[in-house]
Amino acid sequence: QSVLTQPPSVSGAPGQRVTISCTGNNSNIGAGYDVKWYQQVPGAAPKLLIHNNTNRPSGVPDRFSGSKSGTSASLAITGLLAEDEADYHCQSYDSSLSGFVFGSGTKVTVL
Amino acid sequence: EVQLVESGGGSVQTGRSLRVSCAASGFSFEDYAMYWVRQAPGKGLEWVSGISWSRRVLGYADSVKGRFTISRDNAKNSLYLQMSSLRTEDTALYYCARDIRRAGLTGTLDIWGQGTMVTVSS
Numbered sequence: 001q002s003v004l005t006q007p008p009s010v011s012g013a014p015g016q017r018v019t020i021s022c023t024g025n026n027s028n029i030g031a032g033y034d035v036k037w038y039q040q041v042p043g044a045a046p047k048l049l050i051h052n053n054t055n056r057p058s059g060v061p062d063r064f065s066g067s068k069s070g071t072s073a074s075l076a077i078t079g080l081l082a083e084d085e086a087d088y089h090c091q092s093y094d095s096s097l098s099g100f101v102f103g104s105g106t107k108v109t110v111l
Numbered sequence: 112e113v114q115l116v117e118s119g120g121g122s123v124q125t126g127r128s129l130r131v132s133c134a135a136s137g138f139s140f141e142d143y144a145m146y147w148v149r150q151a152p153g154k155g156l157e158w159v160s161g162i163s164w165s166r167r168v169l170g171y172a173d174s175v176k177g178r179f180t181i182s183r184d185n186a187k188n189s190l191y192l193q194m195s196s197l198r199t200e201d202t203a204l205y206y207c208a209r210d211i212r213r214a215g216l217t218g219t220l221d222i223w224g225q226g227t228m229v230t231v232s233s
Contacts, residue, residue: 002155036219038156045206045223046148046156057211057221089156093218099170100146100218105155 003028004090004103011109012080020106022073022090028101030071033093037066037075040087040105049088050075077108085110113137113222115207120227127197131227133190133207138222141185144169144210146220147192149203159205160192163216174200197231204228 005023012018022035029035034053038046048057050066053073063084065076073092077084090103119131133145146169147159160181161169168181180193190207205227208220 034217038220040156045225046220047223048211048219048221051211051217051219087155091156091158091218091220097173099172100158100161102148102156102158 002104003094003097003101004092006088006090006103006106008104009107009109011111012077013111014080014082016080017076017078018080018108019077020075020088020090020108022075022092022103024071024073024092024094026071027096028071028092028094029068029073031095033095035066035068035073036091037064038089038091039084040089042086046089080110082110084108113209115209115222115224117205117207117224117227120205120229122230122232123197125198125231125233128193128195129197129229130191130193131205131229132192133224135188135190135209138209139213140188142213144216145183145190146208146210146218147181147190148206148208148220148223149201150206150226151200151203154203157203158218161210161216161218162190164214169216194229197229199231199233202229202231 037050040046053068146161209222211219211221
């Protein structure tokens with residue numbers, strides 16, 4: 001069982017906005033550790049999407065945005081495209097485990 | 112081109128050992144912390160271990176503590192994961208990944224390899 005909880009799946013029509021939640025506790029997200037998000041297309045390695053809660057690496061479209069509040073974080077995808085169909089993973093650090101932790105992963109389906 | 116290439120995966124019986132490697136190219140390997148992350152078939156990502164540029168081990172996941180050992184050889188631009196007392200639940204695709212920040216320990220993984228598959232069976 002993952003320390004960070006994500007919904008198994010979310011879906012949306014092309015052009016719509018979807019959000020993915022990542023819920024932790026006071027040992028990880030709530031303790032102030034930053035959240036990262038990765039996109040993983042089937043059969044490929046993960047790709048960094050968001051770091052430091054809200055920062056996009058160069059090359060990542062501004063349709064992707066991250067936020068954090070309390071013990072949770074969220075990834076929003078606006079203007080959904082067919083190419084956004086993938087698995088999305090959140091990540092943070094956990095002080096009680098003394099290591100980095102990932103969420104359970106969320107599959108985004110474009111209807 | 113910045114690249115990470117894993118190797119050494121394969122099929123092994125429970126209780127045996129295996130070492131997987133990661134060859135880095137296209138960047139100053141000695142300046143970056145490196146990590147191992149694994150993904151069991153159909154499952155999410157699991158952080159396994161990390162090591163700083165100066166070879167300080169950053170820790171291990173509880174699931175592998177005492178059985179796995181991370182190391183690096185900066186002269187060979189290589190990262191290693193020695194796995195012993197393997198269990199069926201260690202079956203996964205093992206990725207190596209680079210920290211985004213030179214001389215940093217952010218845990219943000221900006222470069223990933225394609226992974227090497229380790230299958231453990233009884």
